[in-house]
Amino acid sequence: MPIIINLDQVLADRNMKSKDLAEIVGITEANLSILKSGKAKAVRFSTLEAICQALDCQPGDILAFSSPAPSKGGE
Amino acid sequence: MNLNKLFKLLIDLAFFLMIPIVVFFPGTILYILIFPEQSIINVNIPFTSTGFGGKALLFTLAFFALFLLFFFGFYQLRKFAGLLLKGKLFSKEVVLCTNKAGRFFTTCALGSFLFVGVNAILTNSGKFSITFGSSNFNLLLFLLIVGVLFLLLSDAFRKALALKEENDLTV
Numbered sequence: 001m002p003i004i005i006n007l008d009q010v011l012a013d014r015n016m017k018s019k020d021l022a023e024i025v026g027i028t029e030a031n032l033s034i035l036k037s038g039k040a041k042a043v044r045f046s047t048l049e050a051i052c053q054a055l056d057c058q059p060g061d062i063l064a065f066s067s068p069a070p071s072k073g074g075e
Numbered sequence: 076m077n078l079n080k081l082f083k084l085l086i087d088l089a090f091f092l093m094i095p096i097v098v099f100f101p102g103t104i105l106y107i108l109i110f111p112e113q114s115i116i117n118v119n120i121p122f123t124s125t126g127f128g129g130k131a132l133l134f135t136l137a138f139f140a141l142f143l144l145f146f147f148g149f150y151q152l153r154k155f156a157g158l159l160l161k162g163k164l165f166s167k168e169v170v171l172c173t174n175k176a177g178r179f180f181t182t183c184a185l186g187s188f189l190f191v192g193v194n195a196i197l198t199n200s201g202k203f204s205i206t207f208g209s210s211n212f213n214l215l216l217f218l219l220i221v222g223v224l225f226l227l228l229s230d231a232f233r234k235a236l237a238l239k240e241e242n243d244l245t246v
Contacts, residue, residue, distance in 0.1 A: 031246045041244040 004064045007036050010055050025050040083156040090153050093146050100142070104135055134194070141186045148179030148222075165239045170232045177225030184219035191215065 011021060022032045027047060034040050048059055055062075155172040163169060191211060 027246060034244060035246045039244060040246045041241045043246050047246050 001038060002066050002068050003038075004066050005036060005038050005040075005062060006064055007051075007062055010057055010061055014055055016055070021051070021054055024054040079156075079159050083160050086149070086153050086156045090149050093149060096142065097146055100139055104139075108132075130197075134190075137186075137190050141183050141190060144179050144183035144186065148176050148183060151176035151179060165232065165236045167236065170229055170236060173225050173232055174229035177222050177227075177229055179222075180218055180225060181222030184215050184222055187215050187218070
């Protein structure tokens with residue numbers, strides 16, 4: 001998936017544990033783990049807002065876009 | 076009574092009533108073939124009135140094959156009813172069961188149409204037959220509709236499963 005989640009990095013910078021973030025944001029640790037591992041298919045704006053508020057950061061600090069590598073054989 | 080339970084009960088009833096036919100059909104036909112003069116069993120298969128010739132055997136085998144298709148369709152339906160009862164409505168098993176049931180019922184109905192059509196051509200005595208009420212044709216058409224409906228249901232369940240997975244993975 002070309003969307004990369006940098007939540008681990010931001011959490012480490014803030015010296016915050018996943019458990020604490022999950023509690024502040026109001027989501028389960030399992031769901032936060034899904035988000036961190038990149039398995040999530042979508043993120044609600046309300047969740048993103050709560051995470052940004054809790055970590056005092058911008059959505060761009062957590063999410064990044066990486067264009068997929070071009071397939072072989074192309075010109 | 077819960078509708079799911081009633082559905083499973085009806086399916087189980089129909090399924091277990093069909094088992095003796097599947098089990099005893101080959102034996103019965105074998106008995107008729109070995110003892111063609113017997114007068115105990117009366118079968119409703121065409122061309123058996125004058126003995127058990129090649130045509131009758133062909134029709135018997137076709138009849139049994141079509142019945143097996145119907146039976147396997149019911150087996151899948153039974154599995155589907157069991158999954159409904161367990162609350163596993165959106166699962167890969169349900170998609171697979173409904174798809175298989177749809178394929179079995181559709182094939183059975185199409186095969187039966189062919190069977191009935193060939194029988195009508197072979198036994199045509201120059202007269203048209205009109206049946207008032209629910210005729211074999213109507214029932215076969217209904218079976219075909221049910222088969223196609225199950226294929227549609229399977230597709231709907233597949234889409235619903237994808238949506239559910241997406242919803243489950245939305246944080």
